[in-house]
Amino acid sequence: MSDEKCWAESLGGCGGPITSEHLATKSLFGNRIRIEGGFLGTPAVETSIRKLTANILCRDHNSELGRTADAEARRLSRHLKASHSPMELPGSRILRPPVERRVSGVNFGRWLCKTHCNYMIVHGMIPDPTYVCYAFLHSPTKPIYFYLASGLGEALRLADARDPVVSWSQFICDGKPDFDGFNISLAGFKMVVSTAPIQRNGLQMIDRIRMVEWPTPLGPFRIVFNWDGEPQPVPAPCTRELLSSPGTRLKALC
Numbered sequence: 001m002s003d004e005k006c007w008a009e010s011l012g013g014c015g016g017p018i019t020s021e022h023l024a025t026k027s028l029f030g031n032r033i034r035i036e037g038g039f040l041g042t043p044a045v046e047t048s049i050r051k052l053t054a055n056i057l058c059r060d061h062n063s064e065l066g067r068t069a070d071a072e073a074r075r076l077s078r079h080l081k082a083s084h085s086p087m088e089l090p091g092s093r094i095l096r097p098p099v100e101r102r103v104s105g106v107n108f109g110r111w112l113c114k115t116h117c118n119y120m121i122v123h124g125m126i127p128d129p130t131y132v133c134y135a136f137l138h139s140p141t142k143p144i145y146f147y148l149a150s151g152l153g154e155a156l157r158l159a160d161a162r163d164p165v166v167s168w169s170q171f172i173c174d175g176k177p178d179f180d181g182f183n184i185s186l187a188g189f190k191m192v193v194s195t196a197p198i199q200r201n202g203l204q205m206i207d208r209i210r211m212v213e214w215p216t217p218l219g220p221f222r223i224v225f226n227w228d229g230e231p232q233p234v235p236a237p238c239t240r241e242l243l244s245s246p247g248t249r250l251k252a253l254c
């Protein structure tokens with residue numbers, strides 16, 4: 001991008017220079033990453049993680065997300081890996097009942113939103129301001145739905161080494177060109193995020209999953225999500241005319 005600008009500028013609180021932001025959290029990857037789905041159906045590409053950076057966030061916003069959103073994505077990724085051997089503890093040969101794992105749903109949601117914003121900005125598109133707001137805990141003007149892409153009772157295959165660690169794609173909604181939704185998979189944990197309710201093939205879509213669990217002979221292995229402290233949507237009744245001017249959307253709605 002020619003003019004470097006922080007994509008969270010409309011929220012205020014920028015500080016420091018525009019820094020190199022990894023499109024998807026760097027520490028989740030090895031040296032190579034396979035990007036699946038790509039932008040509007042472009043073929044999957046494999047690229048070096050070092051290339052997946054862009055100067056799109058200021059230092060202060062970047063580091064805030066590092067401490068919160070990125071840290072939570074790493075934590076969830078560790079828990080998903082632990083689901084492969086849920087009764088083992090490091091350094092011990094004795095199998096134990098699985099320990100309950102906890103994740104901040106809010107910070108995971110922030111990571112989903114900021115990863116989407118990164119990809120959209122890099123592709124020259126403006127993400128829905130709702131996602132910019134949520135990424136930094138500002139009240140958005142629309143609700144956000146965080147759906148687990150699997151239906152109730154579907155088996156999850158997680159943290160499979162053959163899966164790309166993170167994949168992102170836009171969620172296209174026929175007949176609604178302004179619609180901005182997306183799919184993100186973290187180690188096979190697939191989420192569909194949208195500002196409008198979604199139904200999928202009659203399956204019950206779960207918004208803001210509270211718990212996933214796998215049975216083991218010593219009791220269930222559980223990952224519990226806590227969604228307390230979410231920014232609550234505040235409707236903005238007089239933004240209709242502003243919406244028609246894309247250049248002012250971010251500033252007008254946040």
Ligand SMILES: [Zn+2]
Pocket residue numbers: 006007008009013014015057058059060061
């Ligand atoms: Zn900033």
